[in-house]
Amino acid sequence: xxxxxxxxxxxxxxxxxxxxxxxxxxxxxxxxxxxxxxxxxxxxxxxxxxxxxxxxxxxxxxxxxxxxxxxxxxxxxxxxxxxxxxxxxxxxxxxxxxxxxxxxxxxxxxxxxxxxxxxxxxxxxxxxxxxxxxxxxxxxxxxxxxxxxxxxxxxxxxxxxxxxxxxxxxxxxxxxxxxxxxxxxxxxxxxxxxxxxxxxxxxxxxxxxxxxxxxxxxxxxxxxxxxxxxxxxxxxxxxxxxxxxxxxxxxxxxxxxxxxxxxxxxxxxxxxxxxxxxxxxxxxxxxxxxxxxxxxxxxxxxxxxxxxxx
Amino acid sequence: xxxxxxxxxxxxxxxxxxxxxxxxxxxxxxxxxxxxxxxxxxxxxxxxxxxxxxxxxxxxxxxxxxxxxxxxxxxxxxxxxxxxxxxxxxxxxxxxxxxxxxxxxxxxxxxxxxxxxxxxxxxxxxxxxxxxxxxxxxxxxxxxxxxxxxxxxxxxxxxxxxxxxxxxxxxxxxxxxxxxxxxxxxxxxxxxxxxxxxxxxxxxxxxxxxxxxxxxxxxxxxxxxxxxxxxxxxxxxxxxxxxxxxxxxxxxxxxxxxxxxxxxxxxxxxxxxxxxxxxxxxxxxxxxxxxxxxxxxxxxxxxxxxxxxxxxxxxxxxxxxxxxxxxxxxxxxxxxxxxxxxxxxxxxxxxxxxxxxxxxxxxxxxxxxxxxxxxxxxxxxxxxxxxxxxxxxxxxxxxxxxxxxxxxxxxxxxxxxxxxxxxxxxxxxxxxxxxxxxxxxxxxxxxxxxxxxxxxxxxxxxx
Numbered sequence: 001x002x003x004x005x006x007x008x009x010x011x012x013x014x015x016x017x018x019x020x021x022x023x024x025x026x027x028x029x030x031x032x033x034x035x036x037x038x039x040x041x042x043x044x045x046x047x048x049x050x051x052x053x054x055x056x057x058x059x060x061x062x063x064x065x066x067x068x069x070x071x072x073x074x075x076x077x078x079x080x081x082x083x084x085x086x087x088x089x090x091x092x093x094x095x096x097x098x099x100x101x102x103x104x105x106x107x108x109x110x111x112x113x114x115x116x117x118x119x120x121x122x123x124x125x126x127x128x129x130x131x132x133x134x135x136x137x138x139x140x141x142x143x144x145x146x147x148x149x150x151x152x153x154x155x156x157x158x159x160x161x162x163x164x165x166x167x168x169x170x171x172x173x174x175x176x177x178x179x180x181x182x183x184x185x186x187x188x189x190x191x192x193x194x195x196x197x198x199x200x201x202x203x204x205x206x207x208x209x210x211x212x213x214x215x216x217x218x219x220x221x222x223x224x225x226x227x228x229x230x231x232x233x234x235x236x237x238x239x240x241x242x243x244x245x246x247x248x249x250x251x252x253x254x255x256x257x258x259x260x261x262x263x264x265x266x267x268x269x270x271x272x273x274x275x276x277x278x279x280x281x282x283x284x285x286x287x288x289x290x291x292x293x294x295x296x297x298x299x300x301x302x303x304x305x306x307x308x309x310x
Numbered sequence: 311x312x313x314x315x316x317x318x319x320x321x322x323x324x325x326x327x328x329x330x331x332x333x334x335x336x337x338x339x340x341x342x343x344x345x346x347x348x349x350x351x352x353x354x355x356x357x358x359x360x361x362x363x364x365x366x367x368x369x370x371x372x373x374x375x376x377x378x379x380x381x382x383x384x385x386x387x388x389x390x391x392x393x394x395x396x397x398x399x400x401x402x403x404x405x406x407x408x409x410x411x412x413x414x415x416x417x418x419x420x421x422x423x424x425x426x427x428x429x430x431x432x433x434x435x436x437x438x439x440x441x442x443x444x445x446x447x448x449x450x451x452x453x454x455x456x457x458x459x460x461x462x463x464x465x466x467x468x469x470x471x472x473x474x475x476x477x478x479x480x481x482x483x484x485x486x487x488x489x490x491x492x493x494x495x496x497x498x499x500x501x502x503x504x505x506x507x508x509x510x511x512x513x514x515x516x517x518x519x520x521x522x523x524x525x526x527x528x529x530x531x532x533x534x535x536x537x538x539x540x541x542x543x544x545x546x547x548x549x550x551x552x553x554x555x556x557x558x559x560x561x562x563x564x565x566x567x568x569x570x571x572x573x574x575x576x577x578x579x580x581x582x583x584x585x586x587x588x589x590x591x592x593x594x595x596x597x598x599x600x601x602x603x604x605x606x607x608x609x610x611x612x613x614x615x616x617x618x619x620x621x622x623x624x625x626x627x628x629x630x631x632x633x634x635x636x637x638x639x640x641x642x643x644x645x646x647x648x649x650x651x652x653x654x655x656x657x658x659x660x661x662x663x664x665x666x667x668x669x670x671x672x673x674x675x676x677x678x679x680x681x682x683x684x685x686x687x688x689x690x691x692x693x694x695x696x697x698x699x700x701x702x703x704x705x706x707x708x709x710x711x712x713x714x715x716x717x718x719x720x721x722x723x724x725x726x727x728x729x730x731x732x733x734x735x736x737x738x739x740x741x742x743x744x745x746x747x748x749x750x751x752x753x754x755x756x757x758x759x760x761x762x763x764x765x766x767x768x769x770x771x772x773x
Contacts, residue, residue, distance in 0.1 A: 054400040055425045055638075056771070140511055140572035154509075157568035159575070162741050251522040252571070253737050269397050270726050271760075272425065 048278035058275065065279035075280070077255060078263040079287070081166070085259065086233035089170045093229055094222060097180035102210070104181065105188045115182070122178030130242025133172045134159055144171075159243070162256035169240055169257065173233075180225050187221035188214065216304040223303045227292060234288050237261040260284055348644055349437025354383025355645035361387060362402075363394030364413035369665035370680060377661060378652040385645050394418075399637070403427050408637035411646035416452040416463060416633045416718075417725050420540070423460040424723030424768045428635040430458035434647035444656060448629040448718040449683040455540075455721040456772065461633035462650040466681040466688075468627035468712040469526060469618050470705070472600065473593035474586050476612040477503055477513070481592075488516060488593040490530060490626075491619040493556055497563060503592030504564040511569040514585070517594035518557040520567075521736035526595065526628045527553040529717055530620045535732060540722035541765055543757035545732050546750040554746040558739050567740040580607065587611045598709035602678050605702050609675075615705035617712045629716035631683050659687035663694055670696070678706050681713050688713060723768050727760035 010016050023030075048065055050058035069075050104114055124132070136143050137158035145155030158168035191214055199209050215222070236259050244257040245266075264284065268277035359382070366372040366389060379387050394414050402408045414422065422428045435442060442450060442459065449463035471489045478484060481502040487495045496516060503515030518527065525535050533549035536542070544550065561567040577585045580603055585591035587608035595618045604611060617625035634650035636643050652658055659682045667677040676698030682688055692710055697703050722728060735753035738744040744752070 053425050054404050055427045134575055138572050138576050139568055141576040142572075157572060160568035160571050160741060162743055251733055252740075253734065254741055255734075255738060255743060256741075266730070270730070272400070272421070272726075 044278040044281055047275050048282050050275045052274040052278075053272045054274055055272075061275065065276045066283075068276060069279055069283055074258070074263055075260075075283075078258050078260040081256065081258055082234055082236065082260040085166050085169060085236060086230055088166065089173045089233050090226065090229045092170055093173060093177050093180060094225060096174055097177045097184055097225070098215075098222070100177070101181045101184035101188055102214070104185055115185070118181050119178035121175045124175065126238035127242045127246075129172060129175055130239040130246070132175075133168065133239060133243045137168045137172070160254065162254060165244070165254050165256035169236075169243075172239060180229070183225060184218065184221060187218040191217045219303045220305055223299055226299065227295060230291065230295060231288055234284070234291065235261050237265065241265065349434045349647045350644070351438050351648075353644060353648075355385035355642065355648065357642070358386035358388050359410040359642050359645045359649060360390060361649070362390040362399060362409035362412045363392070364389055365391035367391075369669055370662045373662040373665045374653045374658045377655075377658045378649045381648055381652040382645055385642075387649065400425075400427055403637050403639060406639055408639050410636070410640045410642045411649055412635050412637060414461065414633055414635055416449065416461065416631050417721075417729070419453045419461045419633060419635060420455050420721035420723050420725050422635065423455045423458075423721070424764060424771075426638055426771065428460055429638055429640070429643065430460055431462065431636065431647065431650075432458050434636070434643070434650070435459055438647050438651050440651050444684050444686045445654070446629065446683050446685055446688075446713075446716070448716045449631055449633075452629070452631075452718050452721055453633050453635075455723075456768070460721075461635040462654050463631060463633045463683045464654050465631040466683045466713060466716070467597045467599065467630045468681065468709055468716055469523065469595045469597055470601070470627070470708040470712050471593060471616045471618050472586065472596050472604075472705070473614045473616075474589060474591060474612055475614040475701075477589060477592045478614065485593075485614045485616045489616040489619045490595070491621060491623045493621060497556075497560060499592065500560045501563050506565055506569070509565070511565055511573050513590050513592065514570050514573055514594075515564050515592045516560050517570060517574065517591060518560045519595055520554075520557050520561070520740060521733045523595055523628070524550075524554060524557070524732060524736050525719060526618065526626070527557045529628065530618070530626055531556075534717075534719070536719050536722065536728065538720060540720035541761060543728065543731075543754050543761060545735065545757055546747070546754040551747050551750055554736065554739060554750065558736075558746065561740070566742075571740075582607050584608060584611075586613055598681060598712070601702070601705040601709060605675070605678055605698060605705075609698070609702075613701055613705065615701075615708040617708045617715070625711050625715040627712040627716045629718040654682075654684055656684060656687045656690060659684055660690050660694075663687075663691040667694055667696065676702060678702060679710065681709065722761060722764070724757075724760040724764035727764070728757045731757035731760065 047058060049060060049062060051061050051064075052058035100118060104111065104118065107114055137145075139145060139155065139157035139159060139161075142155075142158070144158065148155040156164040158164045195213050195217075196209055199213055204212065240257045240259050241262050244252075244254045245262060260280070261284070264277050264280040267273045267280060364371070366375040375387060375389070379385075390409060394412055396418070399408070399412055412428070419428070423430070434440070440462070445463050446466055449466055450459070453459060453461035453463055471485065473485055473488050478488070478499075481499070483499050483502060487499045490496060500516035503513065504511070505513035505515075528535055528550045531549040531553040533544060533547050533553065535545055535550065537544060558567070561570050564570055573590065574585075577583070577588075577590065579585075584604065584607065586604060601615070604613060618627060620626050634646075634653065636646045636650075640646055659680070663677075663680055666680065670677045677694060677696045678698060679691055679695050682691065688710070695706060698706075731753040732750075734756075735744070735749040738749045739746050
């Protein structure tokens with residue numbers, strides 16, 4: 001006959017005491033999250049069903065704002081611009097970050113200095129980057145076109161020609177790859193040296209070692225950056241707003257730089273259409289969720305986790 | 311086992327929701343109309359009043375603030391400096407804790423008024439016995455909405471023509487060729503003045519200052535962008551289309567807007583290396599305050615000035631500026647009204663002008679005047695001007711003359727959307743994405759839809 005154990009109630013158990021302690025310790029964050037994130041998110045869902053101008057009480061309009069989303073040509077334009085920017089900028093940032101991280105990883109001298117040097121631009125405030133873009137990419141007197149001029153290339157009007165505005169923004173986005181470099185560098189340091197030694201013995205060259213050992217082993221990190229950079233790119237705002245809509249250009253603007261977050265901001269804070277802006281925000285949320293889901297499904301097969309899938 | 315966790319979670323969420331529900335806006339409802347009895351010219355005020363969007367950063371501001379403090383009879387004045395942050399202001403009104411008075415652009419007043427964010431000042435004007443005839447009539451029109459005055463105007467920005475005399479002379483031109491009185495001459499002058507060796511633009515011949523000055527070019531061609539009652543957009547009228555075609559055409563004659571803008575963007579606009587001092591710009595219409603900047607940083611630049619003129623030869627300028635408004639829910643509207651009144655009185659402007667004159671004398675520089683938005687003050691200050699030599703005197707004379715030939719766009723509840731519609735249209739043309747007529751047709755549609763919606767909201771709120 002098995003021995004019978006008197007089971008203590010859950011609220012007296014060690015596990016509950018641990019849970020309680022854990023909840024207590026994270027309670028400041030939970031309260032902050034509920035007040036400053038969860039509640040605004042819930043409230044914006046409600047506001048998206050209203051006509052609201054900040055001052056007067058919201059009036060319920062049902063799904064009118066969502067219907068308007070599909071009739072507003074600027075929503076389509078802003079989504080197209082944002083997708084194009086994301087498609088161009090995310091792979092570019094990943095490739096450049098990986099290349100620079102590999103370079104840093106192979107450096108033997110002054111590694112600390114180079115790491116700092118690559119990370120420093122990341123410290124530049126985004127508004128300053130927007131202004132810097134206008135200066136560097138100035139079609140007549142900018143450094144970029146002056147550099148292209150050395151090779152006899154007549155550089156384009158990066159800041160005014162709609163065809164070149166997004167490529168300019170993509171190149172400028174490389175200004176802040178410092179954090180990605182640091183993350184990839186940390187992953188590179190975790191690749192076992194013996195794998196490279198074995199590959200060398202087998203006569204594998206640099207390219208083969210990089211693409212058969214390094215990239216597969218750091219693929220979870222690259223995947224993480226791919227997802228995070230994509231989400232960031234889909235929410236791009238400050239640099240483009242400063243350069244093409246804000247302090248850099250108070251009256252001049254360029255449709256080619258109208259990103260979704262900029263249009264949302266204009267509706268909310270310039271025109272005070274808070275209800276419509278909330279609907280825009282929810283559409284963006286759904287789009288980002290969908291894109292992230294697709295990315296996770298499609299890229300999963302390319303990600304190698306040591307010990308199998310997490 | 312999950313039950314306690316669920317219970318705790320529900321409790322936390324409920325607590326947070328209960329707490330945050332307290333933060334629901336207090337806005338809404340009709341704006342309470344104050345009575346004239348609330349505003350008494352002999353009353354004194356204690357405590358303090360908060361002023362949002364104004365920094366007394368120079369003697370023109372600080373002198374008047376000192377006088378306003380004195381006029382309050384004891385109350386202190388707290389300045390929340392920097393440009394008016396609309397989001398911060400509206401949030402404070404919604405939360406029921408607005409500043410006592412705000413300093414806003416005149417073209418923001420219609421939007422604020424239509425949403426009930428500010429109170430009408432008719433009672434303030436009546437109670438404090440403010441003589442509104444002293445204000446520039448266009449400035450006052452910009453803050454008058456639905457038959458009520460919603461703000462007290464101050465300052466007036468007007469445009470004049472500024473040109474580089476040396477470049478004009480080299481090209482065999484005079485200021486009359488670029489003052490707008492003959493559009494074909496302006497285009498011809500732009501072609502003569504522009505310098506672009508090897509296709510690289512070095513000197514802008516003529517900058518028509520698009521997109522911001524479309525209202526000026528349109529008015530010169532006999533068109534208003536908006537009807538006098540502020541309800542009907544007139545953006546695609548043939549005169550506006552022609553004005554846009556002409557002003558864009560000037561850029562096309564110089565290699566396109568992209569090149570002109572690139573050179574414009576790289577200029578040291580406020581410094582010694584400005585485009586006129588470096589002979590990089592032939593001529594442009596520009597607001598009058600730039601005369602003072604140029605006089606300060608490059609007094610020897612070879613400048614010539616004239617008023618901007620219509621094809622009929624008449625001076626013309628588009629008036630804009632600032633204003634004082636009292637937010638809904640302000641705790642001390644009486645003191646705010648006195649503050650606004652004192653800041654814009656003729657004597658206050660004269661005192662401020664005297665302070666500026668004294669400072670300029672100390673620096674050995676001429677006093678080039680201030681356009682106050684108060685016609686009586688302007689006339690008094692004009693008598694105080696000191697000569698800076700023929701060049702600068704001509705500039706000052708031009709902007710005082712322009713100040714008497716102004717027009718403005720009427721206040722309306724969709725000003726931001728309206729402005730955005732026509733500016734977007736101009737930008738699409740400048741960026742080569744649209745033709746002037748098509749762009750303005752689209753702008754007309756967008757602007758009218760915004761106006762209709764905003765006016766319907768206003769009617770609903772006031773009936």
